[in-house]
Amino acid sequence: MSTTCRVCMHHCRLEEGKTGRCRARKNVEGKIESVNYGMCTALALDPVEKKPLQRFCPGKMVLSVGSFGCNLSCPFCQNHEISMCGEKALRCEYFSPKELAQQAEKLKARGNLGVAFTYNEPLVGYEYVRDTAREVRRRGMKTILVTNGAFTEETEEAVLPYIDAMNIDLKGFTEAYYKKLGGDLETVKAFIAKAAGVCHVELTTLVVPGENDSAGEIQELAEWVASVDYEIPLHVTRFFPRWRMTDQKATEVEAVYRLAGEAGKYLKYVYTGNC
Template sequence: MKKECRVCMHHCALEEGQTGRCRARANKGGTIVCANYGQVTALALDPVEKKPLRRFCPGTKILSVGSFGCNLNCPFCQNHDISMADAGTKRKVFISPEELAGRAQELETEGNIGIAYTYNEPLVGYEYIRDTAALVRKAGLKNVVVTNGSVKEEVLMEVLPFVDAMNIDLKGFTEGYYLMIGGDLETVKRFIRHAVGGCHVELTTLIVPGQNDSAGEMGRLARWVAGIDRKIPLHVTRFFPAFRMADDSPTDVHTVYRLAEAASKHLDYVYTGNC
């Protein structure tokens, strides 16, 4: 029996045994299930600034974990080997929520403050994030979600009670750009508005040459963010060739600085990255 997935804006209608375009959700027995639950493809103790978060627990480290799957299709994805992978990937290993929370506690002696769900799109497997984050919170540690913000508010509300901070990609500020990467700008804007009320939020915009690098677009983006709260940090970051754009040139450093300056007219905290 065909079943519709309601996690994101794609509303994939899946036949029995079929997997959605995110490759992380599937129809099993007439129920949409999390196909990547506990399937870990990447695990590392990172500086929190690498998420990137600049105004949340600076100088600390956080255990970063990723799985497979993503509901966007960015041609410049830096983690395409896992974000574009499916259940067939050989990199995965099962780690239960209890085991992952335990590892986070063991790493406290090395400066770990909690867990960051990152690398692929974590919220396409929100059930694992929710279950693990509840245990991490109970242990007195922190939860960070690094996300493209392209899921429904109902999914956000499943995890937000346990989340201390998010970095959300606001990849551009036109519907055309979001259409190109397989997303929807309004979905992300709604997600950001809801997230800001529940945890610390920082935003990231990757500047891709010829795509979202105009001062006018950055000005509109920054004014919209300021309309929520001008103290929301924005990371303006430099594109490097990767995936389907491996033959392109990196963003000119001066372009990044120029757009960061344009954003600074509206926002109190603007940071440049990869420069």
């Protein structure tokens, strides 16, 4: 029996035993289940600024965890080894929500503030994010979500009550560009607007030469963000050749600073990255 997954905007219709385009959700006896629940491919204690978050608990560390899978297909993905793989392609270590929260608690002495869900796209396995975030909160610690924001309102609402801060990728500001990446701009805009009313939100836009690097586009993007809240920090970051775009040149540093300057005409906080 086929079943439709409603976690993101793709609404994959899956036959029994089949996995969605995210590689992390599967039809099991007529029910869509997460196959990456608790399956960790990466675990590291990182500075919170690396998420990147500049205006949330600066100077603190955060236990960062990744799994596998992603619902987009960005050709420049720097973590493609885990985001573009499925359950049989990687070695994983299982951590229950309680076990991961305990690991985070043990690291308090090293400046750890809690847990960050990052590296791959965490919300393709939103159940684990929700359950772990609850455990972390019970211990008086904080939770961070690094996401592309390309998810339904229902999925967002399932995790939002347990998240203290997000960095959301706003990859560009045209439907054509989002279509290239397998996404949908309006879905991401709705996700950002809702999150900004509940938790601390910062945004990241990776500047890719010839794709989303026009002054007009960054102005439109920044103007829209300002309409939500002009104090939302925007990180304008430099592209480096990765995965399927190794033949592309890195973004000129001058271009990153110039576009950040354009965004700064509308937003209170604009940061540059990878420069």
